[in-house]
Protein backbone atom coordinates (compact mmCIF):
# COMPACT_ATOMS: atom_id res chain seq x y z
CA UNK A 1 0.00 0.00 0.00
CA UNK A 2 2.71 2.46 1.10
CA UNK A 3 4.70 1.41 -1.90
CA UNK A 4 1.76 2.13 -4.20
CA UNK A 5 1.44 5.54 -2.62
CA UNK A 6 5.14 6.15 -3.21
CA UNK A 7 4.81 5.20 -6.86
CA UNK A 8 1.74 7.42 -7.22
CA UNK A 9 3.53 10.36 -5.61
CA UNK A 10 6.57 9.81 -7.79
CA UNK A 11 4.47 9.81 -10.94
CA UNK A 12 2.72 12.97 -9.77
CA UNK A 13 6.11 14.65 -9.40
CA UNK A 14 7.09 13.41 -12.85
CA UNK A 15 3.85 14.76 -14.35
CA UNK A 16 4.33 18.07 -12.54
CA UNK A 17 7.90 18.43 -13.83
CA UNK A 18 6.59 17.75 -17.31
CA UNK A 19 3.96 20.46 -16.93
CA UNK A 20 6.64 22.90 -15.82
CA UNK A 21 8.57 21.98 -18.94
CA UNK A 22 5.48 22.64 -21.03
CA UNK A 23 5.39 26.16 -19.63
CA UNK A 24 8.95 26.74 -20.80
CA UNK A 25 7.97 25.50 -24.28
CA UNK A 26 10.61 26.66 -26.67
CA UNK A 27 13.08 28.24 -24.26
CA UNK A 28 16.54 26.86 -23.68
CA UNK A 29 16.00 27.36 -19.95
CA UNK A 30 15.99 30.14 -17.36
CA UNK A 31 19.68 30.86 -17.61
CA UNK A 32 20.19 30.40 -21.34
CA UNK A 33 19.28 32.94 -24.01
CA UNK A 34 15.83 32.56 -25.54
CA UNK A 35 15.71 30.11 -28.38
CA UNK A 36 15.47 31.78 -31.80
CA UNK A 37 15.92 28.74 -34.04
CA UNK A 38 14.29 29.17 -37.45
CA UNK A 39 12.24 32.08 -36.14
CA UNK A 40 10.46 33.86 -38.99
CA UNK A 41 11.82 31.55 -41.71
CA UNK A 42 9.49 31.97 -44.65
CA UNK A 43 7.76 29.19 -46.60
CA UNK A 44 6.00 30.09 -49.82
CA UNK A 45 2.83 28.44 -51.10
CA UNK A 46 2.90 28.94 -54.87
CA UNK A 47 -0.10 28.62 -57.15
CA UNK A 48 0.06 25.05 -58.47
CA UNK A 49 -3.37 24.20 -59.88
CA UNK A 50 -4.51 20.77 -60.93
CA UNK A 51 -1.44 18.69 -60.14
CA UNK A 52 -1.61 17.55 -56.50
CA UNK A 53 -3.58 14.45 -55.45
CA UNK A 54 -4.05 13.80 -51.71
CA UNK A 55 -2.81 10.20 -51.74
CA UNK A 56 0.09 10.35 -49.30
CA UNK A 57 2.63 10.17 -52.15
CA UNK A 58 5.13 12.83 -53.15
CA UNK A 59 5.65 12.22 -56.89
CA UNK A 60 3.27 15.06 -57.84
CA UNK A 61 5.23 17.57 -55.74
CA UNK A 62 8.53 17.49 -57.65
CA UNK A 63 8.15 21.04 -59.01
CA UNK A 64 7.56 22.55 -55.54
CA UNK A 65 10.47 23.95 -53.50
CA UNK A 66 11.28 22.02 -50.34
CA UNK A 67 12.14 23.48 -46.94
CA UNK A 68 14.22 21.42 -44.52
CA UNK A 69 14.03 21.69 -40.72
CA UNK A 70 15.94 19.86 -37.98
CA UNK A 71 13.53 18.44 -35.40
CA UNK A 72 14.45 19.41 -31.84
CA UNK A 73 12.38 18.57 -28.75
CA UNK A 74 9.64 21.20 -28.56
CA UNK A 75 10.06 21.79 -24.85
CA UNK A 76 13.82 22.19 -24.59
CA UNK A 77 15.02 22.67 -28.18
CA UNK A 78 18.08 20.69 -27.07
CA UNK A 79 19.97 19.71 -30.26
CA UNK A 80 21.66 16.82 -28.38
CA UNK A 81 18.30 15.08 -28.04
CA UNK A 82 17.04 16.01 -31.52
CA UNK A 83 15.02 13.50 -33.54
CA UNK A 84 17.75 11.03 -34.51
CA UNK A 85 16.75 9.96 -38.03
CA UNK A 86 16.86 13.25 -39.91
CA UNK A 87 15.10 16.49 -40.80
CA UNK A 88 11.49 17.24 -41.67
CA UNK A 89 10.91 18.47 -45.21
CA UNK A 90 7.90 20.68 -45.84
CA UNK A 91 6.36 21.77 -49.13
CA UNK A 92 3.33 24.05 -49.46
CA UNK A 93 1.18 24.96 -52.47
CA UNK A 94 -2.32 26.25 -53.26
CA UNK A 95 -4.69 26.05 -56.20
CA UNK A 96 -6.74 29.19 -55.47
CA UNK A 97 -9.29 27.20 -53.45
CA UNK A 98 -7.34 24.77 -51.27
CA UNK A 99 -3.95 24.93 -49.56
CA UNK A 100 -1.77 21.80 -49.68
CA UNK A 101 0.97 20.59 -47.32
CA UNK A 102 3.51 17.80 -47.84
CA UNK A 103 5.58 16.76 -44.82
CA UNK A 104 8.26 14.07 -44.96
CA UNK A 105 10.28 12.62 -42.11
CA UNK A 106 12.80 9.78 -42.34
CA UNK A 107 12.23 7.00 -39.81
CA UNK A 108 11.97 3.23 -39.48
CA UNK A 109 8.47 1.87 -40.07
CA UNK A 110 6.52 1.28 -36.86
CA UNK A 111 2.89 0.31 -36.98
CA UNK A 112 0.45 -1.23 -34.53
CA UNK A 113 -3.24 -0.58 -34.99
CA UNK A 114 -3.80 -1.05 -31.23
CA UNK A 115 -1.01 1.24 -30.12
CA UNK A 116 -2.07 4.85 -30.39
CA UNK A 117 1.38 6.31 -29.98
CA UNK A 118 2.83 5.56 -33.40
CA UNK A 119 4.07 8.36 -35.66
CA UNK A 120 1.88 11.45 -35.43
CA UNK A 121 2.05 14.89 -36.93
CA UNK A 122 0.61 18.29 -36.19
CA UNK A 123 0.32 21.68 -37.84
CA UNK A 124 -0.33 24.80 -35.79
CA UNK A 125 -1.37 28.28 -36.96
CA UNK A 126 -2.07 31.46 -34.98
CA UNK A 127 -5.68 32.64 -35.27
CA UNK A 128 -6.17 35.35 -32.59
CA UNK A 129 -4.15 38.59 -32.40
CA UNK A 130 -2.35 37.49 -29.24
CA UNK A 131 -1.73 33.87 -30.18
CA UNK A 132 1.90 33.10 -29.38
CA UNK A 133 3.88 30.04 -30.44
CA UNK A 134 4.95 29.72 -26.81
CA UNK A 135 2.37 27.71 -24.89
CA UNK A 136 0.16 27.10 -27.93
CA UNK A 137 -1.59 30.46 -27.94
CA UNK A 138 -0.25 31.57 -24.57
CA UNK A 139 -3.53 32.12 -22.71
CA UNK A 140 -2.54 32.49 -19.02
CA UNK A 141 -5.76 30.86 -17.71
CA UNK A 142 -5.68 27.40 -16.10
CA UNK A 143 -7.64 24.48 -17.52
CA UNK A 144 -10.47 25.22 -15.08
CA UNK A 145 -10.92 28.88 -16.08
CA UNK A 146 -10.05 28.95 -19.77
CA UNK A 147 -12.95 29.61 -22.14
CA UNK A 148 -13.70 31.50 -25.34
CA UNK A 149 -14.10 34.72 -23.34
CA UNK A 150 -11.24 34.50 -20.85
CA UNK A 151 -8.80 33.36 -23.56
CA UNK A 152 -10.14 35.53 -26.39
CA UNK A 153 -7.34 36.48 -28.81
CA UNK A 154 -5.13 33.49 -27.93
CA UNK A 155 -6.69 30.99 -30.35
CA UNK A 156 -4.39 28.70 -32.36
CA UNK A 157 -5.65 26.32 -35.03
CA UNK A 158 -4.44 22.71 -34.83
CA UNK A 159 -4.34 19.77 -37.20
CA UNK A 160 -3.39 16.53 -35.46
CA UNK A 161 -3.02 13.17 -37.23
CA UNK A 162 -2.12 9.88 -35.57
CA UNK A 163 -1.56 7.08 -38.06
CA UNK A 164 -2.64 3.99 -36.13
CA UNK A 165 -6.31 4.08 -37.21
CA UNK A 166 -5.54 5.17 -40.78
CA UNK A 167 -4.78 2.90 -43.74
CA UNK A 168 -1.89 4.21 -45.89
CA UNK A 169 -3.07 5.97 -49.06
CA UNK A 170 -6.67 6.33 -47.88
CA UNK A 171 -8.31 9.69 -47.23
CA UNK A 172 -9.14 10.84 -43.67
CA UNK A 173 -10.32 14.00 -41.94
CA UNK A 174 -13.52 15.57 -43.21
CA UNK A 175 -16.49 13.16 -42.82
CA UNK A 176 -20.27 13.48 -42.66
CA UNK A 177 -20.81 11.88 -39.22
CA UNK A 178 -18.55 14.30 -37.35
CA UNK A 179 -19.66 17.28 -39.43
CA UNK A 180 -23.32 16.56 -38.56
CA UNK A 181 -22.31 16.66 -34.90
CA UNK A 182 -20.65 20.02 -35.57
CA UNK A 183 -17.20 18.94 -34.43
CA UNK A 184 -13.77 18.83 -36.03
CA UNK A 185 -13.15 15.33 -34.77
CA UNK A 186 -12.29 12.46 -37.11
CA UNK A 187 -13.84 9.41 -35.46
CA UNK A 188 -12.54 7.17 -38.27
CA UNK A 189 -8.92 8.04 -38.96
CA UNK A 190 -7.81 10.38 -36.16
CA UNK A 191 -7.06 13.24 -38.52
CA UNK A 192 -8.57 15.83 -36.23
CA UNK A 193 -9.27 19.54 -36.71
CA UNK A 194 -8.75 21.25 -33.36
CA UNK A 195 -7.83 24.45 -31.61
CA UNK A 196 -6.10 25.55 -28.40
CA UNK A 197 -5.60 28.54 -26.10
CA UNK A 198 -2.69 26.91 -24.26
CA UNK A 199 -1.37 23.32 -23.83
CA UNK A 200 -3.96 22.53 -21.14
CA UNK A 201 -6.89 24.08 -22.99
CA UNK A 202 -7.19 22.37 -26.35
CA UNK A 203 -9.96 20.51 -28.10
CA UNK A 204 -11.58 19.50 -31.35
CA UNK A 205 -13.37 22.31 -33.23
CA UNK A 206 -16.94 22.66 -31.96
CA UNK A 207 -16.13 21.28 -28.49
CA UNK A 208 -14.85 22.82 -25.28
CA UNK A 209 -11.59 21.58 -23.72
CA UNK A 210 -13.71 19.83 -21.07
CA UNK A 211 -15.46 17.81 -23.80
CA UNK A 212 -18.78 19.63 -24.13
CA UNK A 213 -20.08 19.65 -27.73
CA UNK A 214 -21.00 23.23 -28.62
CA UNK A 215 -21.35 22.49 -32.35
CA UNK A 216 -20.47 25.03 -35.02
CA UNK A 217 -17.28 23.19 -35.91
CA UNK A 218 -16.30 21.17 -38.96
CA UNK A 219 -13.36 19.02 -39.91
CA UNK A 220 -12.09 20.96 -42.92
CA UNK A 221 -8.91 18.91 -43.46
CA UNK A 222 -8.34 16.02 -45.83
CA UNK A 223 -5.19 14.00 -45.52
CA UNK A 224 -3.36 10.79 -46.20
CA UNK A 225 -0.11 9.09 -45.25
CA UNK A 226 2.31 6.45 -46.48
CA UNK A 227 5.71 5.10 -45.50
CA UNK A 228 8.17 4.16 -48.21
CA UNK A 229 7.84 0.49 -47.15
CA UNK A 230 4.07 0.51 -47.87
CA UNK A 231 2.71 -0.08 -51.38
CA UNK A 232 -0.62 1.66 -51.96
CA UNK A 233 -0.82 1.13 -55.72
CA UNK A 234 -3.68 -1.38 -55.71
CA UNK A 235 -5.37 -0.06 -52.56
CA UNK A 236 -4.81 -1.35 -49.03
CA UNK A 237 -7.55 -2.57 -46.68
CA UNK A 238 -7.56 -3.01 -42.90
CA UNK A 239 -6.75 -6.72 -43.27
CA UNK A 240 -3.38 -5.78 -44.81
CA UNK A 241 -2.21 -4.25 -41.51
CA UNK A 242 0.66 -3.63 -40.73
CA UNK A 243 0.84 -2.71 -44.46
CA UNK A 244 4.65 -2.85 -44.72
CA UNK A 245 7.83 -4.38 -43.36
CA UNK A 246 8.04 -3.42 -39.70
CA UNK A 247 11.24 -1.58 -38.71
CA UNK A 248 12.08 -1.14 -42.40
CA UNK A 249 14.06 2.03 -43.07
CA UNK A 250 12.40 4.71 -45.14
CA UNK A 251 10.45 7.93 -44.97
CA UNK A 252 7.03 8.86 -43.63
CA UNK A 253 5.02 11.05 -46.00
CA UNK A 254 2.01 13.07 -44.87
CA UNK A 255 -0.15 15.06 -47.26
CA UNK A 256 -2.92 17.47 -46.27
CA UNK A 257 -5.38 19.84 -47.94
CA UNK A 258 -7.84 22.37 -46.58
CA UNK A 259 -9.93 25.15 -48.16
CA UNK A 260 -8.10 28.49 -47.79
CA UNK A 261 -11.24 29.84 -46.06
CA UNK A 262 -13.71 27.89 -43.91
CA UNK A 263 -17.15 28.65 -42.44
CA UNK A 264 -15.71 28.88 -38.91
CA UNK A 265 -17.29 31.63 -36.79
CA UNK A 266 -15.73 30.55 -33.47
CA UNK A 267 -12.10 31.63 -34.11
CA UNK A 268 -11.02 27.97 -34.35
CA UNK A 269 -9.75 27.92 -37.96
CA UNK A 270 -7.03 30.07 -39.48
CA UNK A 271 -8.35 31.90 -42.57
CA UNK A 272 -5.78 32.02 -45.36
CA UNK A 273 -5.71 34.90 -47.85
CA UNK A 274 -3.96 34.77 -51.19
CA UNK A 275 -1.21 37.40 -51.18
CA UNK A 276 -0.91 37.39 -47.35
CA UNK A 277 1.60 35.94 -44.90
CA UNK A 278 0.46 33.79 -41.97
CA UNK A 279 2.20 32.11 -39.01
CA UNK A 280 2.73 28.36 -38.97
CA UNK A 281 4.50 25.57 -37.13
CA UNK A 282 4.83 21.80 -37.49
CA UNK A 283 5.51 19.06 -34.95
CA UNK A 284 6.25 15.33 -35.07
CA UNK A 285 5.76 12.52 -32.55
CA UNK A 286 7.59 9.24 -32.90
CA UNK A 287 8.07 6.21 -30.62
CA UNK A 288 11.85 6.68 -30.31
CA UNK A 289 13.45 3.97 -28.13
CA UNK A 290 10.45 1.80 -28.98
CA UNK A 291 8.25 3.20 -26.26
CA UNK A 292 5.10 5.23 -26.62
CA UNK A 293 5.18 9.01 -26.52
CA UNK A 294 3.32 11.38 -24.21
CA UNK A 295 1.58 14.41 -25.77
CA UNK A 296 4.33 16.80 -24.65
CA UNK A 297 7.06 14.59 -26.15
CA UNK A 298 7.19 16.02 -29.64
CA UNK A 299 9.74 17.51 -31.95
CA UNK A 300 9.31 20.94 -33.47
CA UNK A 301 10.73 22.70 -36.53
CA UNK A 302 11.43 26.01 -34.76
CA UNK A 303 11.15 28.04 -31.55
CA UNK A 304 8.61 30.51 -32.86
CA UNK A 305 6.21 30.91 -35.77
CA UNK A 306 7.51 30.22 -39.24
CA UNK A 307 6.08 32.53 -41.91
CA UNK A 308 3.82 31.11 -44.60
CA UNK A 309 3.24 33.33 -47.63
CA UNK A 310 0.36 32.44 -49.96
CA UNK A 311 1.68 33.60 -53.32
CA UNK A 312 -0.67 35.29 -55.80
CA UNK A 313 -0.86 33.47 -59.15
CA UNK A 314 2.78 34.41 -59.84
CA UNK A 315 4.09 32.65 -62.97
CA UNK A 316 1.25 33.72 -65.29
CA UNK A 317 1.14 37.31 -63.99
CA UNK A 318 3.51 38.90 -66.60
CA UNK A 319 1.65 37.46 -69.59
CA UNK A 320 -1.75 38.49 -68.21
CA UNK A 321 -0.52 42.07 -67.65
CA UNK A 322 0.90 42.18 -71.22
CA UNK A 323 -2.49 41.11 -72.50
CA UNK A 324 -3.99 43.78 -70.23
CA UNK A 325 -1.91 46.59 -71.73
CA UNK A 326 -2.60 45.42 -75.30
CA UNK A 327 -6.30 45.54 -74.45
CA UNK A 328 -6.07 49.10 -73.08
CA UNK A 329 -4.24 50.40 -76.21
CA UNK A 330 -6.95 48.83 -78.33
CA UNK A 331 -9.68 50.41 -76.17
CA UNK A 332 -8.04 53.86 -76.47
CA UNK A 333 -7.85 53.63 -80.28
CA UNK A 334 -11.44 52.44 -80.43
CA UNK A 335 -12.58 55.34 -78.20
CA UNK A 336 -10.73 57.89 -80.37
CA UNK A 337 -12.27 56.46 -83.53
CA UNK A 338 -15.76 56.61 -81.96
CA UNK A 339 -15.21 60.24 -80.96
CA UNK A 340 -14.18 61.14 -84.51
CA UNK A 341 -17.31 59.46 -85.93
CA UNK A 342 -19.54 61.25 -83.39
CA UNK A 343 -18.08 64.68 -84.21
CA UNK A 344 -18.48 64.08 -87.96
CA UNK A 345 -22.08 62.89 -87.66
CA UNK A 346 -22.94 65.83 -85.36
CA UNK A 347 -21.42 68.35 -87.78
CA UNK A 348 -23.28 66.82 -90.76
CA UNK A 349 -26.65 66.95 -88.95
CA UNK A 350 -26.03 70.56 -87.92
CA UNK A 351 -25.23 71.50 -91.53
CA UNK A 352 -28.09 69.69 -93.27
CA UNK A 353 -31.21 69.85 -91.13
CA UNK A 354 -32.27 73.03 -89.39
CA UNK A 355 -35.69 71.88 -88.16
CA UNK A 356 -37.96 74.66 -86.83
CA UNK A 357 -38.34 74.76 -83.08
CA UNK A 358 -41.87 73.87 -81.95
CA UNK A 359 -42.59 75.02 -78.37
CA UNK A 360 -44.44 72.49 -76.21
CA UNK A 361 -47.09 75.03 -75.16
CA UNK A 362 -48.36 75.31 -78.73
CA UNK A 363 -49.03 71.62 -79.04
CA UNK A 364 -52.53 70.17 -78.66
CA UNK A 365 -51.83 68.82 -75.19
Ligand SMILES: *[C@@H]1O[C@H](CO)[C@@H](O)[C@H](O)[C@H]1NC(C)=O
Nearest residue numbers: 144145146147148149150151
Ligand atom coordinates in the same frame (compact mmCIF):
# COMPACT_ATOMS: atom_id res chain seq x y z
C1 LIG B 1 -15.11 32.22 -18.70
O1 LIG B 1 -14.21 32.20 -17.65
C2 LIG B 1 -14.27 33.35 -16.83
C3 LIG B 1 -13.11 33.25 -15.83
O2 LIG B 1 -13.08 32.00 -15.23
C4 LIG B 1 -15.64 33.40 -16.14
O3 LIG B 1 -15.73 34.56 -15.33
C5 LIG B 1 -16.69 33.46 -17.22
O4 LIG B 1 -17.98 33.39 -16.64
C6 LIG B 1 -16.53 32.30 -18.19
N1 LIG B 1 -17.42 32.53 -19.32
C7 LIG B 1 -18.15 31.58 -19.84
C8 LIG B 1 -18.97 31.96 -21.04
O5 LIG B 1 -18.14 30.45 -19.39
Ligand SMILES: *[C@@H]1O[C@H](CO)[C@@H](O)[C@H](O)[C@H]1NC(C)=O
Nearest residue numbers: 177178180181183185187213
Ligand atom coordinates in the same frame (compact mmCIF):
# COMPACT_ATOMS: atom_id res chain seq x y z
C1 LIG C 1 -22.34 12.40 -32.51
O1 LIG C 1 -22.95 12.79 -31.29
C2 LIG C 1 -23.65 11.75 -30.65
C3 LIG C 1 -24.36 12.35 -29.46
O2 LIG C 1 -23.48 13.13 -28.69
C4 LIG C 1 -22.67 10.64 -30.26
O3 LIG C 1 -23.36 9.58 -29.66
C5 LIG C 1 -21.99 10.15 -31.52
O4 LIG C 1 -21.00 9.20 -31.20
C6 LIG C 1 -21.34 11.28 -32.26
N1 LIG C 1 -20.84 10.81 -33.50
C7 LIG C 1 -19.60 10.98 -33.87
C8 LIG C 1 -19.25 10.43 -35.20
O5 LIG C 1 -18.80 11.55 -33.17
